[in-house]
Structures are given as structure tokens and as C-alpha cells.
Amino acid sequence: MSKCLVEFDKIGISFDGRALLDSINMTINEGEIVTLIGPNGSGKSTLIRTLLGLQTATTGSVIRHESLRIGYMPQKLHVDPTLPLTVKHFLALVRGVNKKAIEPTLDKLGIAHLLNSQVHVLSGGETQRVLLARALLNRPNLLVLDEPVQGVDVNGQVELYNLIEGIRDELGCGVLMVSHDLHLVMAKTDTVVCINQHVCCSGTPQHVTGHPAYQALFGVPGADESIAIYAHQHDHVHDEHGDILEQDDHTHCHH
């Protein structure tokens, strides 16, 4: 039985008295890839920030295993473009980093040749790999990736997801990632959790995609299409504050 690294226990988060997240339950086990999906502004990054300790939950708690060590990959690299900074020096800034691990880590990610490149001239795909290298240099047992394929073309996305899966296989770490893509990420995911204030839908991709509730939510096109269009079709209605309006004829998708 794999170790539970993190448990979100009935997490609720409100801003100015308005509920953004309500009673979110979710676990991430060692060796498990969990993908968090949901529409813009549904609270995915806020949930990640709560896990990182950067956001306090209004209600509920995050239960962390004592061995938990997170490697975090943010959505974007924020570096002053006027500041000369090579990849090597950027990665050497990781707290407690073993500098001897920098080159092998870049090599593992196929970007050893970028060691002395300036970080602000990197392409989207290269930047994501450097950010992934930084997360790995923290020697994590949980990788937390906030939209890891942002700004990367489709081929690059497939390669990145393959890399992430390979890292999970090699290190046996857990992975929690946020994604807007559905189709590509599904093949690389053990568990999908869809949030929109509450957990709308969750389970293995096979279970979720085969479930009528999932099809009602995402309107996945035919299996022969290479990319699914992200269409979040709710089986329930939210009011202007994001609260769910009661309806008589809706199909429940909580499971």
C-alpha cells in the first residue's frame, strides 16, 4: 500500500466572505499522478497555494505526511529580463542544492546544453524544463506542477508529460498537477479531480471518462480526434457568486 503524502480534509477557502472552495477532499499517494482540472478561476492555484503553505484554509485542514518534501514548479518564471542570469546560476539559487546534481538533472531532462544559457532567452518548452529541473533539485517525494505545459506546443506537451511520467516511475514520487488540457494529460494520470468550488467529479481517467457525468461535464469529442476541446459543461448551475443553485432535474456527478 503506497504512502499517503497529502490529504486535503474538507478544505474551504473564502475571500471577503465569498466561498471560492467548499469542502474539498482529496488525497495524493506516493507514486500517484493526480491532475486537477477545472475552469478559469475555479480555485486550482489557490488549492496548490494552500498545500504550499502560502494560503490559509478558512475551514478544514491539509494533512501532510511527516516525510513530505515538495518540489514546486510554478506557472511562470519571474526573472527580471535585464538581469544577467544563467541557467546554472538560477538553479544554484535553490536552497540547500547539491550543485553537483545540477548537470545530471539537466541531462535527465534533455537540456544539458542550456547550462550556460541566459534564462530570459529560453523558449517556452526550455523554460518549463528548467523550472522542472529546479523542482527536482529539491529532492521531492511530491512534485507540484502548476500548468507544466503552459506555452509549450503540442509535441512539446507530449514530451513533457512523458518526462513527468518517467520521473514518477524513476523516483516513485507523487505528482500533483494543474492542467487545462484534458486529452493529453489523461493518458499520464492516475486520478483526475475536477473542481469548480466543490469537487465536481473525480476518479481514474477510465472511470471518469466512461462516466456519463464526465461526458456531461466536458463534452469529450470522438475517440479518433487527437485533441479534445476543453469545454466545461456543468450539470448544475452556479449563481453570480459561484454558489450552486438547486435544480430538480440535474444529474449528480459526485462520486
Ligand SMILES: Nc1ncnc2c1ncn2[C@@H]1O[C@H](COP(=O)(O)OP(=O)(O)OP(=O)(O)O)[C@@H](O)[C@H]1O
Ligand atoms: N488572496 C486573494 N484574495 C482575493 N481573491 C483571491 C485571492 N487569491 C485568489 N483569489 C481569487 O480566487 C479566484 C480563483 O483563483 P485561482 O488562481 O485559484 O484559480 P485557477 O483555477 O487557478 O484559475 P486559472 O485556471 O485561471 O489559473 C480568482 O477569482 C482570484 O482572483
